[in-house]
Amino acid sequence: MRLLHIFLIIILIFNFNLIKANEIETENKIAKNLRCLICQGQSVYDSDSEFALSLKLVINNKISEGMTEEQIYSFLKKKYGEWILYDPVLNKNTYFLWLLPLLIFLAGGAIIIKKFYIRK
Amino acid sequence: MRFKIIPIIITIVFTATFIIFFKGLKNSNIYTPNVDLEKKVPSLVFKSFDTNLDIISENIFNKNKFYLVNIWASWCVPCRDEHKFLMKLKKSEEIELIGLNYKDNNKNAQNFLGELGNPYDKIFVDKDGTSSINWGAYGVPESFLIHKNKIIKRYIGPINNRNLIEIEKIIK
Numbered sequence: 001m002r003l004l005h006i007f008l009i010i011i012l013i014f015n016f017n018l019i020k021a022n023e024i025e026t027e028n029k030i031a032k033n034l035r036c037l038i039c040q041g042q043s044v045y046d047s048d049s050e051f052a053l054s055l056k057l058v059i060n061n062k063i064s065e066g067m068t069e070e071q072i073y074s075f076l077k078k079k080y081g082e083w084i085l086y087d088p089v090l091n092k093n094t095y096f097l098w099l100l101p102l103l104i105f106l107a108g109g110a111i112i113i114k115k116f117y118i119r120k
Numbered sequence: 121m122r123f124k125i126i127p128i129i130i131t132i133v134f135t136a137t138f139i140i141f142f143k144g145l146k147n148s149n150i151y152t153p154n155v156d157l158e159k160k161v162p163s164l165v166f167k168s169f170d171t172n173l174d175i176i177s178e179n180i181f182n183k184n185k186f187y188l189v190n191i192w193a194s195w196c197v198p199c200r201d202e203h204k205f206l207m208k209l210k211k212s213e214e215i216e217l218i219g220l221n222y223k224d225n226n227k228n229a230q231n232f233l234g235e236l237g238n239p240y241d242k243i244f245v246d247k248d249g250t251s252s253i254n255w256g257a258y259g260v261p262e263s264f265l266i267h268k269n270k271i272i273k274r275y276i277g278p279i280n281n282r283n284l285i286e287i288e289k290i291i292k
Contacts, residue, residue: 037258038258038259050223050249051249051258051259054223055253057249061250079162079253079254079256080256
């Protein structure tokens with residue numbers, strides 16, 4: 001009986017550590033995907049500004065409340081606008097950014113086809 | 121004919137790229153959020169400065185009045201500069217000043233108010249900065265003009281004389 005207790009406690013501790021480790025991992029992942037708004041050129045994860053420190057705390061609280069990564073992103077987007085996210089969403093301001101590589105790729109392909117296939 | 125088209129296209133592309141980047145040089149690289157956006161006051165729980173009681177934000181802005189939420193701290197140097205404008209604003213009957221003490225030590229904050237005067241009708245504390253983030257603020261100092269549960273104006277950085285005149289105009 002005692003052995004069983006010890007065994008259960010060990011399992012509990014290990015599982016608890018795993019849960020905590022996952023939380024920290026997601027917290028860091030989210031912080032890396034957020035732009036520190038008052039310290040340009042740094043992510044929230046990298047920054048030690050007051051804003052970033054509080055934001056990391058908020059992320060931590062939201063994870064503990066059971067919010068998913070996506071929910072936290074949309075929460076922060078609502079508060080601070082799209083600029084806080086490093087990954088820009090396709091809209092009228094960013095379509096050029098998204099389509100440019102595709103256009104260049106197509107143009108390059110067209111040039112190659114012209115040069116090597118049509119000439120022959 | 122084909123040999124002429126390619127250089128022309130390349131020249132056009134390069135010129136277009138050059139123009140885009142050249143124009144971009146003049147753009148400010150400092151992020152300025154949409155300050156004129158009309159937003160509802162977020163629902164939050166604040167801790168009172170002197171009584172340590174929890175108060176819901178809806179119960180703070182419920183009167184048909186203008187409110188100025190000012191985020192401040194005793195360690196924040198620009199807050200000292202804007203303080204005299206807040207003291208002037210205090211004289212107006214139409215507006216209620218609400219201070220949010222940001223990541224501060226209670227004793228230092230009280231010394232700050234003792235030294236420069238207390239312009240606030242109510243003060244709340246944000247010990248770890250999370251309330252400010254939930255509110256949507258950047259840091260200290262920052263002010264929000266609120267009317268009918270909506271944020272109608274936002275001032276990032278210290279309030280200056282021009283802002284004071286603007287606020288007085290709005291609340292008249």
